[in-house]
Amino acid sequence: MVLPAALLLVFQFSVASSTSETWSLCPRGCDCREGIKYVNCSAASLQQIPTDFPTDTEQLDLSKNNLTILPANAFPSLWRINILLISSSNVKRVEGGAFDLLENLWRLDLQRNDIRDLGHRFSIGLSFLNELLLSDNHLEKLNSFMFQNLDNVQKLNLNNNQISEMSSGAFRSMTRLRQLHLQNNQIDNLTNGVFFMLQNLEVLNLQGNQIKEIDTGVFTSLTSLTLLDLSKNGLERIKFKTFLGIQTWGTHILLSENNWTCDCELQRVFGKLHSVQRLIVDDYENVICLEPPALRDLPLASVDTQLCIAETVTVLVITVTVFITVVAAIVMAERNRKKRTGKHWSEESEDFDSQN
Ligand SMILES: *[C@@H]1O[C@H](CO)[C@@H](O)[C@H](O)[C@H]1NC(C)=O
Numbered sequence: 001m002v003l004p005a006a007l008l009l010v011f012q013f014s015v016a017s018s019t020s021e022t023w024s025l026c027p028r029g030c031d032c033r034e035g036i037k038y039v040n041c042s043a044a045s046l047q048q049i050p051t052d053f054p055t056d057t058e059q060l061d062l063s064k065n066n067l068t069i070l071p072a073n074a075f076p077s078l079w080r081i082n083i084l085l086i087s088s089s090n091v092k093r094v095e096g097g098a099f100d101l102l103e104n105l106w107r108l109d110l111q112r113n114d115i116r117d118l119g120h121r122f123s124i125g126l127s128f129l130n131e132l133l134l135s136d137n138h139l140e141k142l143n144s145f146m147f148q149n150l151d152n153v154q155k156l157n158l159n160n161n162q163i164s165e166m167s168s169g170a171f172r173s174m175t176r177l178r179q180l181h182l183q184n185n186q187i188d189n190l191t192n193g194v195f196f197m198l199q200n201l202e203v204l205n206l207q208g209n210q211i212k213e214i215d216t217g218v219f220t221s222l223t224s225l226t227l228l229d230l231s232k233n234g235l236e237r238i239k240f241k242t243f244l245g246i247q248t249w250g251t252h253i254l255l256s257e258n259n260w261t262c263d264c265e266l267q268r269v270f271g272k273l274h275s276v277q278r279l280i281v282d283d284y285e286n287v288i289c290l291e292p293p294a295l296r297d298l299p300l301a302s303v304d305t306q307l308c309i310a311e312t313v314t315v316l317v318i319t320v321t322v323f324i325t326v327v328a329a330i331v332m333a334e335r336n337r338k339k340r341t342g343k344h345w346s347e348e349s350e351d352f353d354s355q356n
Pocket residue numbers: 040041042043061
């Protein structure tokens with residue numbers, strides 16, 4: 001009889017202590033694990049960021065709430081935090097310095113929100129950040145101040161936004177960046193300098209934009225590039241020089257699903273690209289012609305031997321014409337010379353005759 005009573009007492013005590021600990025250290029609606037390092041406030045119907053997080057928090061999940069605004073200095077006590085997840089939380093505005101003082105923050109996830117702009121002071125305090133995830137928002141412009149303190153970011157995901165403007169200094173502080181994802185935006189041209197300073201960039205994903213124009217120097221600073229995805233854009237023609245600027249050994253390039261104008265010039269560019277061993281066009285088989293209408297929907301690979309035939313014929317005709325003209329000219333000249341010399345002789349002989 002004594003034993004069960006003692007057990008009951010121990011049980012009651014442990015329940016009491018654990019509830020009181022949870023109650024006093026974990027914000028309402030959240031779930032705190034492993035002591036208090038992992039705080040999970042996902043889908044907790046929060047409309048504001050709680051202020052009573054345990055100071056030991058290392059990972060915080062605030063996804064699937066309704067936070068609308070992230071105010072300046074939104075996480076004043078979380079100086080140990082390294083992972084902060086705020087995806088799908090209806091965030092519309094991020095005030096300058098929202099993440100100030102989060103000096104150990106390594107990964108910041110702001111995916112699937114409604115962010116249209118990140119102000120000049122967005123990156124304050126994020127100089128140790130390694131991964132910044134901003135996909136599925138409504139960003140339109142990347143200016144040169146937005147990311148200015150992100151010296152240590154290695155992965156930046158901006159997929160599925162509405163970016164149509166990137167200023168030439170937009171990524172200049174990110175000298176350690178290894179992956180830049182800009183898939184499914186509205187970029188229509190790439191101007192020199194926009195990827196300047198990204199000498200550690202390995203993956204540049206530009207799939208699904210509207211790129212038509214590429215300045216020839218735009219990839220020259222990318223000395224570590226292993227994957228350049230330009231598929232699903234509006235390219236009609238490209239210049240060989242643009243890609244020759246990539247100095248990495250073994251860069252894979254994707255160019256399918258563009259608006260290719262298949263002519264001799266394009267065939268030559270691809271021919272030259274194939275001859276450069278360090279550049280690998282992985283999807284050449286799927287480079288499909290849009291123009292001219294006679295070649296629409298045909299793979300460039302299936303017509304590439306014919307495209308320069310007309311030009312070759314023209315060149316041949318010109319060569320033959322020139323050859324004939326030259327031969328004719330020589331023959332004429334020779335004939336004239338003979339005639340003249342003959343006349344000369346006769347003249348001479350006439351002179352001779354007259355002298356006689
Ligand atoms: C937080 O909890 C939700 C379920 O409520 C779960 O889906 C999510 O993965 C958890 N977050 C973390 C970081 O473990």
